[in-house]
Amino acid sequence: VAQDVHFSQFKISSFLLNPALVGSQNSDYKATLQRKSQWKSVSIPFNTFSLSLERKNILPSHSVGVQFLNDIAGDSRFKTTGINLAYVKRVVATTNNMFSFGAELGLFQRSVMFDGLVFNDPENLSNINFFFSDIAVGIANLYEINKKMTVESGIAFYHINKPRQSLIANNAITLNQKMNLHTTLNYAFNTKLSMQPKLLFSNQDTDKEFLLACDVNYLLEAEQNVILKSGIAERFNDAAIFYFGAEIESLSCVVSYDVNTSNLANASDNKGGFEFSVVYQWNVLKKEKNIEQEECPEYL
Numbered sequence: 001v002a003q004d005v006h007f008s009q010f011k012i013s014s015f016l017l018n019p020a021l022v023g024s025q026n027s028d029y030k031a032t033l034q035r036k037s038q039w040k041s042v043s044i045p046f047n048t049f050s051l052s053l054e055r056k057n058i059l060p061s062h063s064v065g066v067q068f069l070n071d072i073a074g075d076s077r078f079k080t081t082g083i084n085l086a087y088v089k090r091v092v093a094t095t096n097n098m099f100s101f102g103a104e105l106g107l108f109q110r111s112v113m114f115d116g117l118v119f120n121d122p123e124n125l126s127n128i129n130f131f132f133s134d135i136a137v138g139i140a141n142l143y144e145i146n147k148k149m150t151v152e153s154g155i156a157f158y159h160i161n162k163p164r165q166s167l168i169a170n171n172a173i174t175l176n177q178k179m180n181l182h183t184t185l186n187y188a189f190n191t192k193l194s195m196q197p198k199l200l201f202s203n204q205d206t207d208k209e210f211l212l213a214c215d216v217n218y219l220l221e222a223e224q225n226v227i228l229k230s231g232i233a234e235r236f237n238d239a240a241i242f243y244f245g246a247e248i249e250s251l252s253c254v255v256s257y258d259v260n261t262s263n264l265a266n267a268s269d270n271k272g273g274f275e276f277s278v279v280y281q282w283n284v285l286k287k288e289k290n291i292e293q294e295e296c297p298e299y300l
Contacts, residue, residue: 004158004178005048005071005080007034008233008241008256010200010211011184012277013050015067015084017200018156018180019102020140022086023056023063027250027281030054038258038273045273046073052084063088069108082108084134096144100154106134112167132163134175153183178204192219211235217247225249238262239272252279 007013012034014021023030034050052067067084088102111129138156145151158178166173184198196215202208213233220226226248233241239261245254258272 004204005069006202006209007036007048007050007277008235008239008258008275009034009243009254009277010182011198012254012279013052013067014054015052015065015086015104016050017182018138018140018154019086019104019136020088020100020138020154020156022065022088022102022104023054024088024100024140024142025054025056025281028056028283030056030279030281033278034275036273036275044077047071054086061090061092063090077111077113079111080108081110082106098142100140100142102138102140102156104134104136104138106136108132108134110165127167127169130164132165132175133161134158134163135160138180148188150186151183152186154181156180156182176205178202191222193217209235209238213241227252229254245277250281253277 004016006016010017012032014024030053032050032052032054034048036048037045049070050067052065054063054065056063058064065084065086065088067086069080069082069084071080072078084104084106086102086104088100091099091101093099109129109131114128136156136158137160138154140152140154143151143153156179158180159175160177162174162177164171164173165175179202181201182199184196186194186196188194194217196217198213198215200209200211200213202210211233213231215229215231218228220228227246229243229245229247229252231243233243235241235258239258241256241258243254243256245252247253253276255274255276257274260272
């Protein structure tokens with residue numbers, strides 16, 4: 001939503017979509033890098049960078065993660081920098097139904113610069129550099145309908161503590177609470193072709209975002225696990241999104257582009273922005289115990 005950092009490849013960032021999804025990958029570890037640059041055709045670009053690490057089952061059914069986030073917006077260089085720490089507990093309800101409960105604590109710094117700004121009247125901005133904490137919780141469900149189809153859904157609530165956000169040290173100005181509703185259907189046509197229709201609805205005060213997308217994955221080479229990734233999405237009243245990438249063994253790279261379709265299209269010439277993500281997953285290497293067999297002594 002307009003007041004928060006967000007990515008078009010929303011399913012990639014567990015921390016920003018739903019804390020309960022942290023550590024939901026197949027491997028023990030997942031490292032994710034995301035970067036987005038937008039509105040270059042309108043003003044100084046808005047740049048967002050995220051780097052995260054997730055550990056699945058650090059203890060049985062307990063997962064953790066950490067995310068570094070940096071966002072710089074527009075002429076004022078309005079900067080948000082900080083980290084999110086997440087904890088997830090998973091509960092298996094039945095053999096084909098699992099719930100995840102997640103909590104997230106963020107520690108952030110925000111600042112603004114006046115060098116590129118012109119004011120008609122003097123502004124009393126006495127709090128141009130401040131720190132705040134941020135709390136989020138979420139719940140997710142993974143349900144296996146059959147061997148070809150699974151559904152992943154969830155709901156998350158952000159800014160539960162309503163952190164103060166005023167540039168003039170006004171304690172009444174806070175960051176509005178936000179709700180994310182999301183669902184993804186994973187359907188495998190066969191061993192090579194699969195698709196993932198997905199949707200996201202976000203609500204933050206009067207701002208609403210509805211995004212409908214569909215991914216298509218094709219297994220090009222089974223021996224090297226080479227998967228081609230493509231997709232299209234629509235962020236209603238804002239942008240059409242196209243993306244393409246590939247996954248080779250444990251490394252996945254996806255590039256997307258937003259085509260602006262909002263009322264700003266005349267100024268932006270329909271240009272939105274590029275975004276790319278890199279995801280790497282790996283497992284813990286467990287040492288195999290070599291048990292040496294003792295030879296029985298010979299007795300005369």
